[in-house]
């Protein structure tokens with residue numbers, strides 16, 4: 386029986402990230418909102434991590450391959466205690482260590498990202514490293530759907546299957562949008578599930594906003610079948626803020642005073658996360 | 660009216676493409692950042708979207724050139740100069756393909772997005788690729804001229820320009836009032852002097868020009884040279900201008916290692932050694948900030964250029 390109110394947690398992180406973007410006057414808003422629930426599921430419900438000991442050798446590993454969605458990730462790391470929450474308001478400001486993409490100067494972050502298509506190969510190495518060193522930790526990586534056009538993603542996909550990395554879970558934030566519009570107009574991805582299956586992965590489709598569902602799915606993964614796991618998480622870009630949902634131009638964007646007020650009200654009204 | 664160089668590029672490439680249907684533009688989910696939305700809408704047959712796949716994009720451009728088209732590839736300089744560096748080297752330069760690689764939002768334009776989005780190694784890498792012409796335009800006026808020149812020029816080219824609007828330096832409305840013809844490989848002498856020679860490229864030319872004015876006001880006579888083309892390098896102009904001055908200052912938005920300053924320094928060291936001050940970004944992770952904040956932090960400003968020139972001259976006595 387779960388006692389954690391994941392929906393509440395996700396709503397709070399969404400509000401924090403919007404405030405942070407508003408304060409910084411820069412941010413990749415849409416993708417941060419589409420991935421919040423996935424990040425909450427991983428960090429509050431699945432991963433074995435110690436905020437007081439970020440380099441603990443047996444920690445589960447996470448790579449935010451869609452590095453531009455760093456805002457929600459930073460809010461989560463601060464909430465978990467990896468660094469002080471007050472620091473969030475320095476985001477992207479002169480001299481801050483919190484920049485517009487993940488860097489491993491920040492406690493809790495494994496590897497720098499921001500150039501798309503790097504996360505899966507790095508995660509493959511982390512998962513392979515666990516096998517080689519006899520460690521039981523698991524590795525997770527979150528990618529964008531537009532990101533899947535990068536060839537390096539498929540190089541990593543092949544290697545993960547080749548090395549039978551059943552300790553690796555990749556998640557795709559399948560919001561259907563990238564900067565220039567629909568992924569299917571820009572560079573067709575479908576049949577996406579069949580592609581990953583053909584690459585030797587065990588593929589699941591899930592509601593990327595159902596936190597409890599994502600958690601129980603990941604908890605059910607067999608760790609011994611020699612296949613890496615893929616979750617195609619169906620999401621809505623801009624999730625939770627009425628005027629941002631499914632609007633490509635909110636890929637990056639800073640809300641005005643009125644828009645921020647409306648966004649925060651939207652989030653209060655309908656606690657998303659499910 | 661100052662506009663970003665990328666906008667001047669987009670307007671001119673659209674104008675050129677309307678007259679020449681062999682001109683095609685390839686993007687990697689970058690049409691918005693390059694400001695090519697109008698191009699894509701008006702000339703859909705000449706616009707090719709590749710998705711977020713820079714290596715594939717540059718490779719495809721080489722293939723299109725082979726088919727007789729005139730491809731321009733346009734997207735963030737950081738990705739084209741690093742992610743697809745091998746395609747630029749082999750498919751474009753080595754194969755002598757008529758491909759123009761247009762890197763936008765270069766240098767530290769992306770500010771607080773950080774190192775993944777900065778391109779502070781592109782002069783070093785691209786000028787060491789044989790057969791590749793490397794250009795950094797200074798302002799919108801020059802970018803427009805350059806773009807027109809590129810549609811006529813046959814051969815592999817890498818261009819880097821910035822993101823923000825830059826003050827107009829050239830043209831009838833420009834601060835210098837100079838309107839020199841743009842010729843690939845021919846440096847532009849903005850100011851002639853006998854104390855210090857200042858070489859700059861890209862958007863730092865504006866700062867160098869202001870430094871020259873400041874120095875003049877302080878009674879120091881400076882040459883200011885716009886080295887828009889870094890490969891092939893205008894060695895004749897560099898050697899002549901440096902010979903007429905006591906010391907040299909170089910200014911660029913690039914790592915201090917392997918950039919324009921290094922090109923100038925190694926040329927001079929072989930022919931006519933001079934005291935040189937290189938003003939550039941240090942070879943370390945850059946401080947978080949907007950691009951003007953980063954410029955100020957590392958002294959890429961007219962004030963600091965002038966100050967460094969004076970210090971250099973004092974040292975020489």
Ligand SMILES: Cc1ncc(C[n+]2csc(CCOP(=O)(O)OP(=O)(O)O)c2C)c(N)n1
Pocket residue numbers: 415416417419451453499500501502528529530531532533558560562563564622636687688689711738742
């Ligand atoms: C190699 C690389 N090319 C281009 C970019 C610029 N870029 C940042 S985000 C983005 C779109 C990403 O779309 P998607 O992966 O679908 O992310 P999401 O919709 O979740 O925001 C692009 C092209 C980049 N960061 N890295």
Ligand SMILES: [Mg+2]
Pocket residue numbers: 529530531558559560561562563
């Ligand atoms: Mg997407």
